[in-house]
Amino acid sequence: xxxEVYHPTVQAIVALxxxxxxxxxxxxxxxxxxxxxxxxxxxxxxxxxxxxxxxLRIKMPGNQNHFAQxxxxxxxxxxxxxxxxLLGAKNxxxxxxxxxxxxxxxxxxxxxxxxxxxxxxxxxxxxxxxKQEKIIFNAGDRSFSIGMKLKDYLxxxxxxxxxxx
Numbered sequence: 001x002x003x004e005v006y007h008p009t010v011q012a013i014v015a016l017x018x019x020x021x022x023x024x025x026x027x028x029x030x031x032x033x034x035x036x037x038x039x040x041x042x043x044x045x046x047x048x049x050x051x052x053x054x055x056l057r058i059k060m061p062g063n064q065n066h067f068a069q070x071x072x073x074x075x076x077x078x079x080x081x082x083x084x085x086l087l088g089a090k091n092x093x094x095x096x097x098x099x100x101x102x103x104x105x106x107x108x109x110x111x112x113x114x115x116x117x118x119x120x121x122x123x124x125x126x127x128x129x130x131k132q133e134k135i136i137f138n139a140g141d142r143s144f145s146i147g148m149k150l151k152d153y154l155x156x157x158x159x160x161x162x163x164x165x
Contacts, residue, residue, distance in 0.1 A: 001026065001028070006139075006140065006141040006143070006144050007105075007106065007107055007111065007140040007141045008105070008140070009104065009105070009107060009113060009115075009118065009139065009140025009141075010139050010140045010141050010144050012118060012140070013113055013115055013118070013139045013140060013146065014026075014139075014146075016115075016118075016156060017146075017148070017152075017156070020152075020155075020156055022148060022149075022152045022155075022156060023148070023149070023152070024146050024147060024148040024152075025146070025147045025148070026139075026144065026145070026146055026147075027041070027042055027043075027136075027144070027145040027146075027147065028143060028144055029041040029042070029143060029144075029145065030143065031110075031142040031143045032110060032138070032142055032143075033109065033110035033142060034110065035047060035050045035052050035074030035075070036074070038050055038074070038136075038138065038145065039074060042136050042145055042147070044147075045134070045136040045147060047073075047074040047075045048073045048074060048075050048131075048132065049073070049074070049132050049134060049135050049136055049147075050073065050074025050075075050135070050136055050137065051071050051072075051073070051074075051114045051129060051135040051136065051137040051153070052071065052072050052073065052074050052076075052114075052137075053069055053070075053071050053112045053113055053114040053115075053116070053137065053138075054069065054070045054071075054072070054078060054094065054112070055067055055068070055069050055070075055094070055095040055099075055100055055103060055104075055112065055116070055121065056068060056069075056070055056078070056083070056092050056093065056094055056095060057092065057093050057094075057095050057099065058087055058089045058092050059089060059090045059091050059092070060087075060088070060089055060090060061088070061090055063090070067095055067099070067103055067121055068116070068121055068122045068123070068124060069112075069114065069116030069119075069121045069122070069123045069124065070083065070123075070124050070126070070164055071114040071123065071124065071125045071126065071129065071159065072125075072126040072128070072129065072164055072165055073126065073128055073129050073132070076126065076128060076164075076165045077165065078126075078164050078165065079164060079165050080092055082163060082164060082165070083124075083164055086162060086163075097109055100112065103119050103121070104119055104140075105119075107140055107141075108142060110138065110142045111138045111139075111140055111141045111142040112138065112140075113137055113138060113139045113140050113146075114135075114137050114153070114157065114159075115157055116157075117157055117158070122160065123157055123158075123159035123160065124159060124160045124161075124162055124164060125154070125159040125160070125161050125162075125164075126161075126162070126163065126164040126165050127161055127162065127163050127164075128163075128165060129150065130150065130161065132150050133149065133150060134147055134148065134149055134150060135147070135148065135149075135150050135153055136148075
């Protein structure tokens with residue numbers, strides 16, 4: 001498999017998993033943008049096992065803005081009221097495509113991996129994802145997915161696990 005045809009983040013994630021002796025499987029597929037499309041092409045995984053990675057801009061009191069990543073199962077949505085209250089934010093919004101491209105060095109929406117730590121972002125994972133033994137996600141490219149044990153993902157990314165939905 002030639003990883004060089006994909007966004008460099010794919011190689012970074014594969015290298016990180018290999019360095020940590022984590023078992024994973026890879027899927028090369030047609031480009032997908034939504035969790036529903038991805039579930040159609042990922043054999044052996046359900047929509048609920050898809051780790052949907054979203055980047056949001058958080059505006060804190062005092063008008064300080066920062067970005068963070070929120071990871072939810074493919075069949076769920078982030079509850080903005082819950083997240084705003086949990087973080088004590090003034091407001092939150094989805095990052096614009098240009099902001100995402102800048103933060104991730106050009107990853108397209110739909111290809112964002114749940115490895116926000118690679119981009120200097122805090123990562124929050126919804127508690128409902130913990131029901132899954134294995135997760136799958138686009139790994140920096142809309143045409144490349146990685147499946148792995150949730151336990152290993154939590155060990156390597158060390159996200160903050162809270163209720164987001």
